[in-house]
Amino acid sequence: xxxANIEGFLKSxxxxxxxxxxxxxxxxxxxxxxxxxxxxxxEIENKNRELLKTKxxxxxxxxxxxxxxxxxxxxxxxxxxxxxxxxxxxxKDEEILGRPMELIFEKTDGRSLIMGGSKLEExxxxxxxxxxxxxxxxxxxxxxxxxxxxxVMRNTYNDIDAxxxxxxxxxxxxxxxxxKARAEAEKAKADELTRAYNKLQELKEQLIQSExxxxxxxxxxxxxxxxxxxxxxxxxxxxxxxxKLKQDDPNREDIEIIVNETNRCSEIVHGLLDFARxxxxxxxxxxxxxxxxxxxxxxxxxxxxxxxxxxxxxxxxTPEIMLDVNQIQQVFINILLNSIxxxxxxxxxxxxxxxxxxxxxxxxxxxxxxxxxxxxxxIFDPFFTxxxxxxxxxxxxxxxxxxxxxxxxxxxxxxxxxxxxxFIIKLPLEESK
Ligand SMILES: Nc1ncnc2c1ncn2[C@@H]1O[C@H](COP(=O)(O)OP(=O)(O)OP(=O)(O)O)[C@@H](O)[C@H]1O
Ligand SMILES: [Mg+2]
Numbered sequence: 001x002x003x004a005n006i007e008g009f010l011k012s013x014x015x016x017x018x019x020x021x022x023x024x025x026x027x028x029x030x031x032x033x034x035x036x037x038x039x040x041x042x043e044i045e046n047k048n049r050e051l052l053k054t055k056x057x058x059x060x061x062x063x064x065x066x067x068x069x070x071x072x073x074x075x076x077x078x079x080x081x082x083x084x085x086x087x088x089x090x091x092k093d094e095e096i097l098g099r100p101m102e103l104i105f106e107k108t109d110g111r112s113l114i115m116g117g118s119k120l121e122e123x124x125x126x127x128x129x130x131x132x133x134x135x136x137x138x139x140x141x142x143x144x145x146x147x148x149x150x151x152v153m154r155n156t157y158n159d160i161d162a163x164x165x166x167x168x169x170x171x172x173x174x175x176x177x178x179x180k181a182r183a184e185a186e187k188a189k190a191d192e193l194t195r196a197y198n199k200l201q202e203l204k205e206q207l208i209q210s211e212x213x214x215x216x217x218x219x220x221x222x223x224x225x226x227x228x229x230x231x232x233x234x235x236x237x238x239x240x241x242x243x244k245l246k247q248d249d250p251n252r253e254d255i256e257i258i259v260n261e262t263n264r265c266s267e268i269v270h271g272l273l274d275f276a277r278x279x280x281x282x283x284x285x286x287x288x289x290x291x292x293x294x295x296x297x298x299x300x301x302x303x304x305x306x307x308x309x310x311x312x313x314x315x316x317x318t319p320e321i322m323l324d325v326n327q328i329q330q331v332f333i334n335i336l337l338n339s340i341x342x343x344x345x346x347x348x349x350x351x352x353x354x355x356x357x358x359x360x361x362x363x364x365x366x367x368x369x370x371x372x373x374x375x376x377x378x379i380f381d382p383f384f385t386x387x388x389x390x391x392x393x394x395x396x397x398x399x400x401x402x403x404x405x406x407x408x409x410x411x412x413x414x415x416x417x418x419x420x421x422x423f424i425i426k427l428p429l430e431e432s433k
Contacts, residue, residue, distance in 0.1 A: 068136075068146070068167045074160035076101045088169055090139035106135040106143065123163070127152045136167070145170040209380060210405070216382050217402070224272040231269060234262045271395040272382070281324030281406055288321060288328075288360050288427070289314045289353055295332040296351065299340075307346030308339075318355045321429055327403045328427075331411075334396035335364045335423050341387065342368025342421065359409075360427045367420040376415060 062069055068085035072078060078099055086093065089104055096103065123129045128151045136144040148167040155161045238259040245252050296310060303310055339349050343366060350365040371379060378384045380401045385394030404411045408428050415421040 065166075068169070070101075070104070070165045070167065072101050072163040072165065074162075076163075078103070079162060085167075088138070088144060089136060095139075104136050104138075106137050123150050123152060127154075133170070134167075145174055205377075209401075212381065216398075220272040220382055224269045227265070228269050228273075231262055231266050235259065235266065238262060268393055268395065271393070271399050281327050281403070283322045283324055285320045286323050286325050286328075287318065288323075288362065289316060289318055291325060291329060292332065292351060292353060292362065295329050295336070299333065299336055302337075302340055303349070306340050306343065308343060309346075309348045311348060311350045313350065313352040315353050315355060318353060318360050319429060321360060321427060323407055323427065324403070328407070331400040331403050331425070332362075332364075334400045338396060339364060339366035339368060339421070341391075342366055342370070347420075355429065358429055360429060362425040362427070363422060364425075365420060365422040370417040370419055370421055371413070371415040372417055376413065379413065380411075 062082045065082055065084055068088050069080070069082040070078060070085050071080040078096055078101055081089075081091075081093070081096055086096070089096070091104075128149070130149045132148050132150075134146055134148055136146050138144055146167040147170055148165055150163060150165045152160055153162045153164060238255060241255050242252065242259065245255065292312075292314060296312070302308075336349065343349075347367045350363070352361075352363045352365075354361045354363075375384075375386065380397050381394070382398040383394040384398075385392035387394075401411055404425060404427070410426045412424045412426075413421065414424070
């Protein structure tokens with residue numbers, strides 16, 4: 001009931017009782033209105049409390065964010081920063097809020113990277129940029145590498161409300177990456193040095209060996225030449241004497257010994273001449289696998305007698321190479337004989353061949369008594385032997401070394417005492433000199 005209605009009502013009744021009723025009615029309605037108002041107020045207060053809680057919650061999230069949060073207004077002034085951002089930059093809230101973003105975003109060419117550069121256009125066009133690397137400038141001038149993502153917040157009229165930037169401090173990552181790169185570079189350098197050192201050591205050993213061989217070769221060649229002629233004389237006269245003597249002559253046996261020993265000397269001299277490169281290799285095209293097979297069959301009987309098992313792992317399709325068949329066979333025999341002699345109670349010899357673009361590789365591996373470390377550097381020296389009496393002259397390997405060298409190849413040895421010895425021969429596929 002409104003005021004006009006009440007007036008009309010009073011006039012129409014003119015009655016006191018009715019007037020009182022009317023007031024009661026008014027009061028009742030006012031009370032109900034007050035109650036509604038009170039309810040509304042409580043509702044609003046509750047809403048306010050909820051809003052406050054939500055605000056605190058959001059602020060807490062922002063405060064505890066591990067990344068820096070920087071909110072800019074549409075003019076590029078700093079509107080809000082979180083705790084992490086302040087910590088990274090070294091500013092206090094009041095020193096930074098309301099200031100232009102150039103205070104903290106490093107400029108390039110006098111333009112702020114984000115606001116002046118093409119990145120802003122990208123940000124405004126797409127509403128978002130992701131993982132953009134920039135530098136922050138801290139309060140004390142430090143350039144801080146950051147990776148930044150940004151997004152534009154617009155209101156219902158599509159005007160820019162704020163630009164929200166979240167940035168991650170890259171200093172630790174960069175430092176770790178730099179340390180990793182440094183460590184890797186150092187390791188590569190150390191590896192390179194080790195490789196170079198090993199190579200040098202290898203070259204040094206090769207040089208020592210070939211120098212030793214060269215001078216020993218000259219010496220041997222000289223001595224062999226000098227001895228060869230008198231030896232031929234001794235042999236010729238020995239044979240003559242034998243022919244002259246009767247079968248039952250008591251001197252016959254002594255002279256036979258002289259002839260046999262002279263023959264042995266002659267063999268040694270030939271070995272020396274081989275070693276001293278006096279015999280020129282007769283190069284022909286040959287299949288190395290076939291040659292190994294042939295050599296193994298020649299020696300089959302000796303393996304059998306000595307209870308030695310031979311395991312072959314030969315590459316069938318190695319290309320033919322130019323070599324002196326007799327000389328290379330001589331090398332194989334020398335190596336195999338040494339292996340047989342190193343396995344007094346039987347054992348296993350593994351023979352393998354392989355090739356790549358440049359070389360053929362032949363490996364002889366025995367499980368004999370091995371070579372002590374202190375003598376392994378000497379085994380290719382002429383006359384170096386550990387075999388007593390007439391068993392060894394110490395020429396087998398030195399002759400072999402000379403032959404392989406003349407074929408432009410290499411011969412290497414690896415050995416472990418009481419475990420065995422391996423010889424690796426490398427011959428070039430290209431025509432040897
Ligand atoms: N497979 C092997 N196992 C153990 N020692 C070996 C082996 N091959 C070579 N050697 C060592 O190297 C030395 C030199 O070998 P090399 O063949 O030159 O001479 P040798 O066998 O002693 O005598 P020669 O071969 O003239 O009869 C041997 O005396 C031996 O000590
Ligand atoms: Mg030998």
